Amino acid sequence: MEERDIRRMVREAYGAMARGGGSCCGPADRSCCGPARREDAGARIGYREEELDSVPEGADLGLGCGNPVALASLREGETVLDLGSGPGLDCFLAAGRVGRGGRVIGVDMTPEMVERARENARRGGYDNVEFRLGEIENLPVADGSVDVVISNCVINLSPDKPRVFREAFRVLRPGGRLMVSDIVLEEELPEKVRESTAAYVACISGAVPKDDYLRMMEEAGFREAQVVEEASFPVDGMLEDSTVEALSAVPGLSREETAHLLRGVKSVTIQAIKGSGLES
Ligand SMILES: C[S@@+](CC[C@H](N)C(=O)[O-])C[C@H]1O[C@@H](n2cnc3c(N)ncnc32)[C@H](O)[C@@H]1O
Numbered sequence: 001m002e003e004r005d006i007r008r009m010v011r012e013a014y015g016a017m018a019r020g021g022g023s024c025c026g027p028a029d030r031s032c033c034g035p036a037r038r039e040d041a042g043a044r045i046g047y048r049e050e051e052l053d054s055v056p057e058g059a060d061l062g063l064g065c066g067n068p069v070a071l072a073s074l075r076e077g078e079t080v081l082d083l084g085s086g087p088g089l090d091c092f093l094a095a096g097r098v099g100r101g102g103r104v105i106g107v108d109m110t111p112e113m114v115e116r117a118r119e120n121a122r123r124g125g126y127d128n129v130e131f132r133l134g135e136i137e138n139l140p141v142a143d144g145s146v147d148v149v150i151s152n153c154v155i156n157l158s159p160d161k162p163r164v165f166r167e168a169f170r171v172l173r174p175g176g177r178l179m180v181s182d183i184v185l186e187e188e189l190p191e192k193v194r195e196s197t198a199a200y201v202a203c204i205s206g207a208v209p210k211d212d213y214l215r216m217m218e219e220a221g222f223r224e225a226q227v228v229e230e231a232s233f234p235v236d237g238m239l240e241d242s243t244v245e246a247l248s249a250v251p252g253l254s255r256e257e258t259a260h261l262l263r264g265v266k267s268v269t270i271q272a273i274k275g276s277g278l279e280s
Contacts, residue, residue, distance in 0.1 A: 003159040006200070007135070010157050011110045013201040017061060018087065018112035045181075045267065046070060046229070055092040056124035058116065064152040065203070065267040066181025069093040071228055072271075073177075077101040078147040081171060083136040083164065083180075084108055084154025088117035088129070094150065095129045104129045105146075107139060137163045141171045148172075151180040153267075156207040157200070165220035172274040178222060179271045181229075184210040187264035190257070193250055202246035204265060214270065222272035223279075229269040233262040 001009075046067035052060055069090050074080060074097035082091050085106025094104045108114050108131065117131040134140040136151075137160050149168045158164050168178055183203045199205040208216075210227070217225040233243070243265075247258045 001197075006159045006206075007109065009197055010201060014086070014110045015112040017063070018110060018116045045231075051093055054096070055089055056120040059087050059092055059120045059124075060089045061087050063087075064089065064181060065183055066152060066229060066231075066269040068150040068152055068179045068181045068269060069097065071269055072148055072150055072179040074098055074102075074148060079103045079145065080105070080148045080150060081139075081141060081146045081168075082106045083139075083149060083151035083168065084157070085117055085131060086113050086152075086154075088120045088131065090150055090152050091117070091129050091131070092120070092124060092126060095126050098128070100128055102128060105141065106131045107134045107136060107141070109133065109135045137167060139167045139171055143170055144173045146171045146173065147176050149176070149178045149180075151182070153182060153203055155180060155213075156183045156203050158206070161208065161213075162216050162219060165217050165222065169221045169274055174274060175276040176274045177271065178217070178273070179228075179269065181267065181269045182213070183207040184213050184266050184268050185264055186210070186266060187261070189261060190253070192252055193247070193261065196247075196250045198246040198249040202243050204243065204247070207265070210266065210268060213268075217270070217272050221274065223275050225270060225272035227268050228271050231267045233265045233267070 045064055063086050074094055076099045078098045079102060080094045080098060082104065085091050085108050088106055091104045091106040098104065106117055111133060114131045114133045121129050132140050136154065136158060149172055155161055155164050185207050189205065193199050194205050196205055214225045244258060247253060
């Protein structure tokens with residue numbers, strides 16, 4: 001599939017999610033990249049119940065695969081950029097950490113998501129958060145203007161991941177940090193899964209091996225790229241999961257093959273830094 005078609009497919013699927021009238025891979029209360037129920041999401045991907053309760057209703061659609069804000073050591077006054085901010089959950093959590101003197105910018109290419117996030121910000125009275133419509137491969141953000149880039153379950157969806165990392169590097173100030181949660185693979189996927197649009201939108205088919213992911217970060221200029229958290233897909237009790245639902249749409253993929261391939265799907269949080277430029 002051409003890059004343009006991938007973007008269109010992803011935008012349509014997440015637009016439907018944002019409108020709440022159906023999703024890429026299940027009904028509106030299901031997630032694409034996370035588990036089916038919100039309470040499971042908290043336990044599985046690292047959000048505390050108090051965190052989820054602190055954000056405006058509708059900011060958490062259970063779309064993430066980690067909690068990058070919890071690991072990013074954000075400080076008062078910092079500027080944070082969230083790549084693929086969706087309905088805004090991580091932006092609102094980051095806003096609390098950086099305080100009124102800090103700033104949070106969310107970028108997303110799906111107009112309905114940006115609208116929903118802006119409405120959530122308005123209802124929650126967040127005046128240090130803004131949402132911009134744009135692609136993470138062409139960030140609408142000035143060079144060297146951001147202290148911390150975060151992202152949650154988005155880069156796997158990009159058809160040009162090296163460019164995403166180059167853009168993140170460009171917008172960070174020297175010494176800035178990157179903290180991303182995402183899906184990576186331990187084993188190559190069968191061709192029928194790689195070609196499945198449902199599995200792509202569900203954050204499986206666009207994922208790459210962990211080493212390739214780390215290499216792309218380093219090639220973009222990042223230093224000290226390392227995995228700080230890693231979790232396997234919980235194969236037990238997977239019947240209810242929307243990822244499994246998406247995979248059930250892949251023609252000819254048996255339950256056993258599904259269980260096998262999900263064992264090789266990992267959710268990771270990776271940190272890296274942009275050097276200060278003063279290193280020898
Ligand atoms: C799985 S959701 C994650 C949303 C959010 N990070 C969260 O955890 O709730 C993926 C989001 O990334 C956005 N997205 C996907 N590819 C993108 C791209 N190339 N540029 C900008 N946004 C993108 C989608 O519109 C969607 O809102």
